[in-house]
Amino acid sequence: MAINRIIYVRKTDGREERFEARKVFRTCLRAGAKKEEAKKIVSEVIRRIYDGIPTREILKMVLKKLEGISPSIANIYNLKEAMISLGPSGFVFEEFMTQLLLDYDFKTKHHIFISGHCVKHEIDIIADERSGKKRVFMIECKYHNISGIYCGIKEALYTWARFEDCQNFFDAAWLITNTKFSEEVIRYAQCKNMRLLGWRHGEEACLENLIEEQKFYPITILRNLDESTRDKLFEKNIILCKDLIKYDFYSLSRLCGIKKDKAENLIKQANDILI
Structure with a gap:
């Protein structure tokens, strides 16, 4: 799977990043491909890619190869796009997250109105831990229907401001998105001790792993x-x-x-x- 030249790929938002064959390999394995099958797919991608190739073109390449192995494996590989397609509004994503948290032993309610210290707020999800510290989380869900968009600092500031106005009712704030978080959001959340759940955020408890673990x-x-x-x-x-x-x-x-x-x-x- 070695590549003897540096190749940059173009992401949906126009940014370029270095191509990493191991990412394609790992995602193929997670989708259900066998090790040898994943190696062959990566080798084919390496043979065909060029500098500045759009990531969407790589996705099409991989999906076509996986489709030949198993249509169900191809579907699972496409999980990231599936999460982007939960639109066009954010309501379905909120319902999805409410049910996912139930599967992970949280007691959940959504679209609840709370009278804060200053104003009234509609809370996306309220999640009670049934074990452990048994905290009550105020959850803000931020859905993006375009691939490549990061959940930015405005969403984090908005979530924290709402939590501060309602903290008589909650133990912690939690921001959840179907995409990635910007570095600024990650730093802010660490500073405020605010929980984050998103795409490829965290080694184990990232959104895609939670979904795959429960086949959700x-x-x-x-x-x-x-x-x-x-x-x-x-x-x-x-x-x-x-x-x-x-x-x-x-x-x-x-x-x-x-x-x-x-x-x-x-x-x-x-x-x-x-x-």
């Missing part, structure tokens, strides 16, 4: 899911692959107004991912 995959991970069908499923609060497989294709078709063959295909894909 959103339906947007299904690569042939079109926006119209996605929105129909969201309207019926079908957000997770786990939700999807509770239905047979006939009842799903009737509930959401989608064709039976499409419903059957989506259920099959979801089952394959969750095995």
Whole structure:
């Protein structure tokens, strides 16, 4: 997997960073590819990349190779894009996080109004620890529907200001995003002892690891899911692959107004991912 030249890739936001083959290798393994399969994919990517290649083009390359191994593995590799597609508003992401935290033994409520010291606030999620220190968290969810956007300092300042006005009700503040945090946010959170959960933030308790550990995959991970069908499923609060497989294709078709063959295909894909 060695590369004998320095290659820079262009990210969605226009920034360039050095290509790291090990990132592609690790993500292929996490998606379910075998070690030898992952090595072959990385070798093919190294052979075809060029200086300034968009990261989206690398993604397409890898997905095509994984699709040849297993469609379900290709779907799981696409988790980052799936989290970006939980839009267009932030409501679905908030519901997703509420359910994910429940799976990790938190008692959760969302969209609760709290009268702070100065003004009234709508809290995205209130999460009570059921074990450990049994703290009560005030959670602000920040959803981004464009890849490459960082959760910035404005969101961190806003979260902390809200927490300070409501701290009679909470033990700690927690900012959650579906993308990465800027370095400034990370420094601020460390200074204020504010909890962060986001993409590739932290070695173990980063968002993608929590999702993968519980196979808590959103339906947007299904690569042939079109926006119209996605929105129909969201309207019926079908957000997770786990939700999807509770239905047979006939009842799903009737509930959401989608064709039976499409419903059957989506259920099959979801089952394959969750095995």
